[in-house]
Amino acid sequence: MNKGSRIYVAGHNGMVGSALLRGLATRGYHHLITRSRQELDLLDQRAVMAFFAQENIDVVLLAAAKVGGIHANSTQPASFLYENLVIESNVIHAAFTSGTPELVFFGSSCIYPKHCPQPIREDYLLTGALEQTNEAYAIAKIAGLKLCEAYSQQHGTRYLSVMPTNLYGPNDNYDLQNGHVLAALIRKTHEAKLNGLQSLPVWGSGSPRREFLHVDDLASAVLALLDSDHIEGLFNIGFGKDIAIADLARLICDVVGFSGSLEFDLSRPDGTPRKLLDVSKLAALGWSPTIALRDGIAATYADYMNNVQRMGYADA
Numbered sequence: 001m002n003k004g005s006r007i008y009v010a011g012h013n014g015m016v017g018s019a020l021l022r023g024l025a026t027r028g029y030h031h032l033i034t035r036s037r038q039e040l041d042l043l044d045q046r047a048v049m050a051f052f053a054q055e056n057i058d059v060v061l062l063a064a065a066k067v068g069g070i071h072a073n074s075t076q077p078a079s080f081l082y083e084n085l086v087i088e089s090n091v092i093h094a095a096f097t098s099g100t101p102e103l104v105f106f107g108s109s110c111i112y113p114k115h116c117p118q119p120i121r122e123d124y125l126l127t128g129a130l131e132q133t134n135e136a137y138a139i140a141k142i143a144g145l146k147l148c149e150a151y152s153q154q155h156g157t158r159y160l161s162v163m164p165t166n167l168y169g170p171n172d173n174y175d176l177q178n179g180h181v182l183a184a185l186i187r188k189t190h191e192a193k194l195n196g197l198q199s200l201p202v203w204g205s206g207s208p209r210r211e212f213l214h215v216d217d218l219a220s221a222v223l224a225l226l227d228s229d230h231i232e233g234l235f236n237i238g239f240g241k242d243i244a245i246a247d248l249a250r251l252i253c254d255v256v257g258f259s260g261s262l263e264f265d266l267s268r269p270d271g272t273p274r275k276l277l278d279v280s281k282l283a284a285l286g287w288s289p290t291i292a293l294r295d296g297i298a299a300t301y302a303d304y305m306n307n308v309q310r311m312g313y314a315d316a
């Protein structure tokens, strides 16, 4: 990939896709190609083939997917399996048939077995049963990464897959039921401060440990991967350190300026005690994250405050 490469970011309106666009633009890549879902429905194979035949794309960043929380995943498994299989099959096959040499496919850490040793290494893939609640999504993501491997093996393409940890940052999903844990906690804490509450409800015991990476660090890791020659396969992308949910909540309270106590809702399940990716494969290429968790949370809170009215949430 060079500064003049024609780079297609699929899913550029999403959290990951928009971070990729920011990262590419700041680094001087200027042939950035995007299509909204209205302009190009990636479920439509004929349209996807025609788009690739016309655009002469050098690099695809495949960050379009049907994404959702536990509730959406467990109530719509057919949609998660079907739409993700079709989007990734259409894009990967069209990229190959139109001669695109490089592609990055975005998976998720839920592809790994539910009871994996920690931290989770790339080679734990397909060594055990998956988490039941998002099995359909995980199966589709595993098929996508295997498709990348297969095209690279059979046809010599450079189709890589990345498995990011929990992400946060601009364009996050702040929905209290279906959003990401860090984003939902920012919103709950802000609203607790506005309403003068004495305590902040936190789901579960607060003891599970999770890893969080700012989405701009994800973009920088992906661009570092594309800059490295002679690499192939699957790469975990994470922060390298985890934090207990209770400590995360305290950090968010501090950033938001909420001085009440934490109230743990033990009726909510904790989930797996720890989920941390092993990032040594990526670290060996010389990449490491640069956005400290506290700084990233402060920037995300500022982004939340800038967009709170547009999102229709309480702001004053």
Ligand SMILES: NC(=O)c1ccc[n+]([C@@H]2O[C@H](COP(=O)([O-])OP(=O)(O)OC[C@H]3O[C@@H](n4cnc5c(N)ncnc54)[C@H](OP(=O)(O)O)[C@@H]3O)[C@@H](O)[C@H]2O)c1
Pocket: 010, 011, 012, 013, 014, 015, 016, 017, 036, 037, 038, 040, 041, 042, 043, 063, 064, 065, 066, 067, 087, 106, 107, 108, 109, 163, 164, 165, 166, 167, 168, 180
């Ligand atoms: N966010 C995380 O914490 C996280 C963590 C690990 C991995 N990932 C992975 O990163 C990828 C992107 O996630 P995200 O958080 O950026 O999700 P997101 O914010 O929901 O963005 C997904 C994008 O895909 C687009 N899309 C979906 N179906 C489409 C279709 N049929 N045609 C065209 N576009 C379509 C959406 O378009 P609309 O805007 O029109 O709906 C949206 O812009 C996913 O594969 C996800 O698994 C995310």
